[in-house]
Amino acid sequence: MTGMALAAEWIKMRTMRGAVWALVATAVLAVGFSALIGASMRGSYDDMSRERQEDFDALAMSSFGIVMAQLAVVVFAILVIGSEYSSGTIRASLLAIPRRGHFFTAKILAAVLPVAALGIVVVPVSFVVAQAALGPYGVSFGAEGVPRLLVGGWLYMTLMALFALGLTTVLRSPARALGLMLPLFFLGSQGLGNVPVVGAVAQYLPDQAGAVILHMAGPPEDMKFDRDFGPWAGVGILGLWAAVALAAGYRVLGRRDA
Amino acid sequence: MNGVIEVQNLSKSYGAAVAVDGLSFSVLPGRVTGFLGPNGAGKSTTMRMILGLDGPSGGRALVGGLPYRELEKPLRQVGAVLSAGEVHRGRRARDHLRWLARSNGIAPRRVAEVLELTGLAAVAGKRAGTFSLGMAQRLGIAAALLGDPHVLMLDEPGNGLDPEGLLWLRTLLKKLAAEGRTVLVSSHLLSEMTLTADHLVIIGRGRLLADTSVHAFVEEHATAGQPASLEAAFLRLTGGEGL
Numbered sequence: 001m002t003g004m005a006l007a008a009e010w011i012k013m014r015t016m017r018g019a020v021w022a023l024v025a026t027a028v029l030a031v032g033f034s035a036l037i038g039a040s041m042r043g044s045y046d047d048m049s050r051e052r053q054e055d056f057d058a059l060a061m062s063s064f065g066i067v068m069a070q071l072a073v074v075v076f077a078i079l080v081i082g083s084e085y086s087s088g089t090i091r092a093s094l095l096a097i098p099r100r101g102h103f104f105t106a107k108i109l110a111a112v113l114p115v116a117a118l119g120i121v122v123v124p125v126s127f128v129v130a131q132a133a134l135g136p137y138g139v140s141f142g143a144e145g146v147p148r149l150l151v152g153g154w155l156y157m158t159l160m161a162l163f164a165l166g167l168t169t170v171l172r173s174p175a176r177a178l179g180l181m182l183p184l185f186f187l188g189s190q191g192l193g194n195v196p197v198v199g200a201v202a203q204y205l206p207d208q209a210g211a212v213i214l215h216m217a218g219p220p221e222d223m224k225f226d227r228d229f230g231p232w233a234g235v236g237i238l239g240l241w242a243a244v245a246l247a248a249g250y251r252v253l254g255r256r257d258a
Numbered sequence: 259m260n261g262v263i264e265v266q267n268l269s270k271s272y273g274a275a276v277a278v279d280g281l282s283f284s285v286l287p288g289r290v291t292g293f294l295g296p297n298g299a300g301k302s303t304t305m306r307m308i309l310g311l312d313g314p315s316g317g318r319a320l321v322g323g324l325p326y327r328e329l330e331k332p333l334r335q336v337g338a339v340l341s342a343g344e345v346h347r348g349r350r351a352r353d354h355l356r357w358l359a360r361s362n363g364i365a366p367r368r369v370a371e372v373l374e375l376t377g378l379a380a381v382a383g384k385r386a387g388t389f390s391l392g393m394a395q396r397l398g399i400a401a402a403l404l405g406d407p408h409v410l411m412l413d414e415p416g417n418g419l420d421p422e423g424l425l426w427l428r429t430l431l432k433k434l435a436a437e438g439r440t441v442l443v444s445s446h447l448l449s450e451m452t453l454t455a456d457h458l459v460i461i462g463r464g465r466l467l468a469d470t471s472v473h474a475f476v477e478e479h480a481t482a483g484q485p486a487s488l489e490a491a492f493l494r495l496t497g498g499e500g501l
Contacts, residue, residue: 008361088344
């Protein structure tokens with residue numbers, strides 16, 4: 001039954017223009033920003049102070065693209081489930097798949113599989129593009145910390161999609177979900193987590209916790225580990241957010257009238 | 259599946275407001291059952307509870323002996339038409355039917371068949387957002403017929419249909435009932451119901467007012483000196499509320 005439900009969700013996802021464009025935007029933003037940031041840093045490297053040159057973290061340069069692309073990933077996940085509520089299709093969906101668990105499982109897979117598949121390609125490509133754009137200041141795949149950065153970037157995108165899907169199911173509206181998550185994650189990546197006091201709490205927000213493994217946590221001088229937890233713990237915190245959001249979404253789906 | 263819809267002491271309240279109040283009735287196969295009542299009587303809420311969309315506050319509803327949520331491949335057993343136009347606006351009509359068919363393991367050729375049957379074949383490639391209310395209603399009926407179900411439930415399916423569409427719908431519902439299927443159709447179009455239904459379930463304020471054949475109902479409630487009509491009988495029974 002879940003197999004047929006997944007096949008149906010797959011058709012739905014492919015026949016929704018907004019969702020398909022969000023996936024295209026994910027790839028364009030990730031690769032585009034990696035090229036842009038890489039080229040820009042290459043140009044300004046010589047003007048940096050000696051101290052900043054020593055601290056320069058080439059690995060972080062492809063993560064700007066991932067952080068921008070996460071906004072498109074979040075929009076994608078919001079559309080996949082949120083469009084059911086805005087269009088009223090949720091009723092047709094639950095008539096077809098009345099067991100809420102089967103429907104929700106199919107929905108989760110239809111949202112996360114494309115993101116996970118895209119991430120396997122986009123994350124390494126963003127890395128290569130950023131390092132190529134950095135020219136002499138870039139590093140290769142063999143450099144220290146690269147495998148963790150790539151696996152981390154992939155987990156980050158995938159878990160953000162799951163979190164957004166779960167929260168949108170709780171909110172039952174794409175407008176509410178976009179209104180809540182886009183400002184939050186945009187502000188987050190703009191540096192909410194780096195403001196003292198606010199940062200002490202904000203560092204535990206999903207995107208901020210996941211940012212450590214991307215080398216994106218902290219002020220530009222020290223982007224690596226300005227958190228109370230390490231990179232894998234940060235991914236764990238993001239995973240916990242995703243799990244809680246999905247559990248809450250399942251509960252709301254099961255209890256509320258459609 | 260025997261195709262009987264059984265509503266047993268069904269209730270639904272929203273806080274202090276009671277929408278459906280201890281409602282019991284059965285809908286049998288082989289005839290068109292009209293589900294009537296003034297606006298706000300609880301018709302749509304009852305249908306949504308039968309279909310497992312809304313959870314009842316009390317009682318239960320069974321389709322072929324099982325709660326809807328426990329049916330295997332429900333679209334092959336029950337076809338439902340709820341509000342027209344609850345289709346993603348950007349999705350083509352054919353794609354809407356394709357995912358529905360896939361979800362219940364229905365052969366893809368059925369998509370073309372129901373599009374033909376509902377007169378939508380020519381607009382199958384158009385996005386649902388461009389559809390008129392009548393076309394959206396037809397798409398809903400196409401979706402309900404997709405699984406060749408034994409039971410059909412339609413909530414105000416005549417809304418937005420032109421006279422020609424109403425005639426088509428009436429003929430279709432009678433044909434489906436004649437094939438031995440269970441057909442439950444809610445409507446506030448009384449004159450239309452006189453022409454379509456064989457049997458009536460009438461509710462008001464969430465309670466059962468009548469469960470009878472159209473003929474017996476009109477006879478029973480006819481006023482002396484006035485021509486017997488379903489409309490007169492309905493108004494007498496419901497006290498004209500909400501009309």
